[in-house]
Amino acid sequence: MSTPNLLAQTLPILRLTSRRTTGVIALHVRCYTQATAAPLPAGPSRALRTTARRSPLAVHIPKRPFSVSSAVFHGHIQPPKPGEELYVTFIDKEGAEHKFAVSKGDNLLDIAQANDLEMEGACGGSCACSTCHVIVMDQEYYDKMPEPDDDENDMLDLAFGLQETSRLGCQVVMTPELDGLRVKLPSMTRNLQSKDFN
Amino acid sequence: MVLVRFAWARPCVPWRSLNASFSVFTFRSLSTTQSIQSDSSVPAARDGRQFRLAVIGSGPAGFYTAYRAMSKIPDAKVDMYEALPVPFGLVRFGVAPDHPEVKNCQEKFEEVASSPNFTFIGNVSIGTKSDHPDGATVPLASILRHYNAVVFSYGAAKDRKLGIPGEDLKGVYSARQFVGWYNGLPEHANLAPDLTQGEEAVIIGQGNVALDVARMLLEDVDVLRKSDIAEHAIETLSKSKVKRVHIVGRRGPMQAAFTIKEIRELMRLPSVAFHPIDKSLIPPDLKSLPRAPRRLMDILLKGSPTPPSDASNQKSWSLDFLLSPTAFLSSSTDPDHLATTQFARTTLTPSPFDPNAYALPSPPSSSSTTTLPSAITFRSIGYRSTPLPEFAPLGIPFNDRWGVISNDGRGRVRHEERGADAAMAMGAFPGLYCAGWVKRGPTGVIASTMEDAFSTADAIAEDWATRATSGRVVPFLNDDRAPGEVRGWEGVRAEAFTSSSSSRGGAVEKARVVDWEGWKKIDAAERERGRRVGKEREKFTSTQDMLAVLG
Ligand SMILES: Cc1cc2nc3c(=O)[nH]c(=O)nc-3n(C[C@H](O)[C@H](O)[C@H](O)COP(=O)(O)OP(=O)(O)OC[C@H]3O[C@@H](n4cnc5c(N)ncnc54)[C@H](O)[C@@H]3O)c2cc1C
Ligand SMILES: NC(=O)c1ccc[n+]([C@@H]2O[C@H](COP(=O)([O-])OP(=O)(O)OC[C@H]3O[C@@H](n4cnc5c(N)ncnc54)[C@H](OP(=O)(O)O)[C@@H]3O)[C@@H](O)[C@H]2O)c1
Ligand code: FES
Secondary structure, eight states: OOOOSHHHHHTTOOOOOHHHHHHHHHTTOOOOOOOTTSOOOOSSSOEEOOSOOSOTTSOOOOSOTTSSOHHHHTOOOOOOOTTOOEEEEEEOTTSOEEEEEEOTTOBHHHHHHHTTOSOOOTTSSSSSSOTTEEEESOHHHHHHSOOOOHHHHHHHTTSTTOOTTEEEGGGOBOOGGGTTEEEEOOSOOSOOOGGGTO | OOOOOOOOBOOSSOOOOTTTTSOHHHHHHHOHHHHHHHHHHOOSEETTEEOEEEEEOOSHHHHHHHHHHHHHSTTOEEEEEESSSSOOTHHHHTSOTTOGGGGGHHHHHHHHHTSTTEEEEETEEESSOOSSTTOEEEOHHHHHTSOSEEEEOOOOOEEOOOOOTTTTSBTEEEHHHHHHHHTTOGGGTTOOOOOOSOSEEEEEOOSHHHHHHHHHHHSOHHHHTTTTOOHHHHHHHHTOOOOEEEEEOSSOGGGOOOOHHHHHHHHTSTTEEEOOOOGGGSOSOGGGSOHHHHHHHHHHHHOOSSOOOOOTTOEEEEEEOSEEEEEEEEOSSOTTBEEEEEEEEEEEESOTTOTTOEEEEOOOSTTSEEEEEOSEEEEOSOEEOOOOTTHHHHTOOEETTTTEEOBOSSSEEEEEEEOTTSOEEEEEEEEEEEOTHHHHOSOOOHHHHHHHHHHHHHHHHHHHHHHHHHSOOOOOTTTTSOGGGOOTHHHHHHHHSSGGGHHHHSGGGTSOOBOHHHHHHHHHHHHHHHHHTTSSOOOOOSHHHHHHTTO
């Protein structure tokens, strides 16, 4: 008899307040000097990367060595017009911060993919896979977003590590109110079922 | 003739207990800094060797493992073998035709396949005779001679049986056959299910596959017509007399395997009614439930916007709980054909609200069995993986009980054995890995299969890199051969596809190997066929027709 599903699905859900979330994550965030004064790097999107993300000894290996250029591949992102930049920060699975200048209308999945962050987006942003799960770091920003609809909530129910401020990246669209948004990528997107391993 | 021998070696890396290796998450959190390093310190070559990986099976597990392994091990060469002439496994032959967005993951697979370090070898079955006459078969032993590592990601191509009387009656189908049939899987293209025997259909099992089957039976055929559903399925479905679908589970709503998205889809079907569920099985205080079950119970209680009515043309469905199937019965007039399905009532213990409750047979009474009229019944109780026939002679461990290749939870093939001191030890199988449903069992959506494949690829990259980071060496296949001698597909082709092999392998040299370009031609031809009839794609439903495109 297979092990039942529902409890297993609910077990990994961490119900933390956003304040506590921030606290927990802060422990893992390393200190970086932010290259705010440096000129925007040339490239498909004008990303403001925080520096010293990797050890200087380590050679940087791009995550997608064989894609032409993911920004071209998922070509939905326009560089922001000067003066109209909105800023969004992603905190990756290792705790490193990546801050980007983006345009109004960009969604978080497209932004992450254009900048080679580890976000799959398996269903191409159709709200059908939950591999673009992000956790909004500040309740205040979460409250400014239009509420998730039933379809998004249904997918979130299956997302691993669901928290009070979880959203699907493909459904969150940047607006001026969200300037300064900070989101965290959960450590794992899968929904662990105990029967997967027994 | 088996050239590769497997020694029951002691584990070459300290074996983490299943719990400790429970998830990528655990691994990552243990070695945050390390994983960044290993990302960049995985050597392209070890002792001057380029890493050569064979992937058996082209479903999501195969593609996501290949993707991650290629990202982590620079210049790794990956050859992917697929028994069918066409790739993508259950994404093509499982995912419902009215879920086109789920198939968007194929974009990523296309991207992987476009790498010069990736080779697709379609229409070649490994280690088990191709199930279609136009396909080639290559012995697993031959693969093991030509690679550093092999990933088994061949999925679950059989289904579980109930083992109750009457399972072979006409009118009893497995969901796997039915799904394969409407999705154009060559193996089941000729299933011709009979949907004209009556109005009542029964589906046994309450997983998402059961809901897919129900939706196909209830959905407006004109909606399906525009999808990539097989043409023969449209013809049959448009003549269907089925109006009433029972989706039957042995436990209750709090224990059901289906997920909310699929329930909502059924609830939203225009003018299809849902029969209200037995409220006594739903916890009275929904607010105290965690989010996911609370939302699910809520939607089950709300039901469908269309109420059930007596209108003669109304289609409707119900979730029938606490019924365990005991027999398929025929009628006296037609002893070969199913007429009713018989169930025993069950009781949930410790309580109907416990998500882990067991279903026990109810105490005998006049009402402890019941029957449902069944013009047709589908058995949807799960898929099943089987070992490749060559596993036994090669000594590769397969856990029959769980239907998975024995592994350490991260995809390294391992076998538990009791040593002389009665302590459990792990037998290691250098260079052998597994991913996806054959590693984890036949559950999980594409997102979970992806995470699972990533954890396997991370284990491979970690093993390959071990010398660089710790000075130890994790053995791989063919370590004793000179670097240039491990030639991957080139070596396999030379060995298995020469005329001299015909005496051993039969039709191997006649069979056509389909490379990625070949698949793109089949793909274009299918899209063109679809365009003519206003569909996304009209699939070829025989391997012969697929291969005919290649001239
Ligand atoms: C009916 C159905 C509907 C589903 N719908 C959804 C959905 O809507 N959304 C979702 O997220 N998930 C869905 N899933 C789950 C998803 O399909 C699985 O998680 C995933 O496909 C498992 O991947 P896999 O690679 O392990 O196996 P598979 O996809 O089965 O791939 C295995 C591949 O190996 C090949 N193969 C087998 N034997 C050999 C051999 N000897 N040599 C060479 N090749 C071989 C097979 O032909 C096949 O191509 C569905 C599953 C089913 C059954
Ligand atoms: N749209 C989608 O996302 C989608 C679509 C299809 C499939 N999938 C995924 O693919 C995976 C496989 O789906 P599945 O439906 O094949 O498997 P599943 O989710 O494991 O469901 C199997 C069902 O069969 C029942 N069952 C098993 N043995 C039985 C027996 N002897 N008698 C009576 N009932 C029995 C189980 O009941 P118990 O719980 O009592 O054991 C359960 O209800 C799942 O992870 C599913 O989510 C996803
Ligand atoms: S990309 Fe699939 S749900 Fe967002």
